[in-house]
Amino acid sequence: EVQLVETGGGLIQPGGSLRLSCVASGLTVSNNYISWVRQAPGKGLEWVSVIYSGGRTYYADAVKGRFTISRDNSKDTVYLQMSNLKMDDTAVYYCARDVAEAGTGNWFDPWGQGTLVTVSS
Amino acid sequence: EIVLTQSPATLSVSPGERATLSCRASESLSASLAWYQQKPGQAPRLLIYAVSTRATGIPARFSGSGSGTEFTLTISSLQSEDFAVYYCQHFRTFGQGTKLEI
Numbered sequence: 001e002v003q004l005v006e007t008g009g010g011l012i013q014p015g016g017s018l019r020l021s022c023v024a025s026g027l028t029v030s031n032n033y034i035s036w037v038r039q040a041p042g043k044g045l046e047w048v049s050v051i052y053s054g055g056r057t058y059y060a061d062a063v064k065g066r067f068t069i070s071r072d073n074s075k076d077t078v079y080l081q082m083s084n085l086k087m088d089d090t091a092v093y094y095c096a097r098d099v100a101e102a103g104t105g106n107w108f109d110p111w112g113q114g115t116l117v118t119v120s121s
Numbered sequence: 122e123i124v125l126t127q128s129p130a131t132l133s134v135s136p137g138e139r140a141t142l143s144c145r146a147s148e149s150l151s152a153s154l155a156w157y158q159q160k161p162g163q164a165p166r167l168l169i170y171a172v173s174t175r176a177t178g179i180p181a182r183f184s185g186s187g188s189g190t191e192f193t194l195t196i197s198s199l200q201s202e203d204f205a206v207y208y209c210q211h212f213r214t215f216g217q218g219t220k221l222e223i
Contacts, residue, residue: 035213045157045165047213060213094164104171105153106212111164 002026002110004034004095009115012085020080020115022095030073033098035108036080038091038117046091050098051078063089085119092116123147125209127216134199134221142194142219144209149189153211156185156194159218160205168207169194196221 008020022034036048049059049069057069068081078095093115096108124147134140144154154172157165167176169185172192182197196203204223209216 044217045208045210045215047215050213099170101171103152104174105151105155107155107167107170107210108157108165109167109170109176111166114164 002097004097004110004112006093006095006112006115009093009117011118011120013121014085014087014119016085016119017081017083018085018117020082020093020095020117022078022080022112024076024078027076027097028073029071029076029078033100033106034071034078035096035098036069036078036093037096037108037111038089038093039114040088040091043091048093049080082117085117087119090117090119123150123211123214125211125214125216127207127209127219129219130217131220131222133223135223136199136201138199140196140199140203140221142196142207142221144187144192144194144216146190146192146211150192150211152188154185154187154192155210156183157208157210158203158205159208165208 003025005023012018035050051057051069066084071078094111096111100106126145128143152172156169159165173185184195186193206218206220208218
């Protein structure tokens, strides 16, 4: 069974930094695309970042220059390093396998259970 | 950037009835649209991908259809466990969601 588990969330002051982890089991992160998607309280889903199997990374404009996605293949773990955090970054952060197939686009499956990041003074 | 607009924002239906949820794209899509179900306090769950393919373990009462800019998720004969929020997704864009309530 493929499973993703996020950790690392918490309460952080504006301007602070936090690193989230996404540990995979049942899949090899280096062979997959892994995305981070967030959901602010009471709001919808917002894609944040992706790391491709080949190592390329992409970011949403809202986090570009502040967030960095990376992975440790030996631990089957993907990280999201978040810096210069803003109150608007308050959200549940999910990691998900980003499945892409030619001709049929992409979808996210499975998702982790999420980790809550609260940015507040 | 493609914008996905879901309607209605809230849909009130009764168990056993049929629900039709809409997702409209700001420009024509290829066969690239997915649907997710999210219940309170839970992560989203993939229901449909590639417009009309049910994900593993998804009951046959869930079906997806559409093309171009108009897409539909249909839930025939609603069960109590189907009341949730539903999102459509294309590439890295999500719709704003439709809440299905009793």
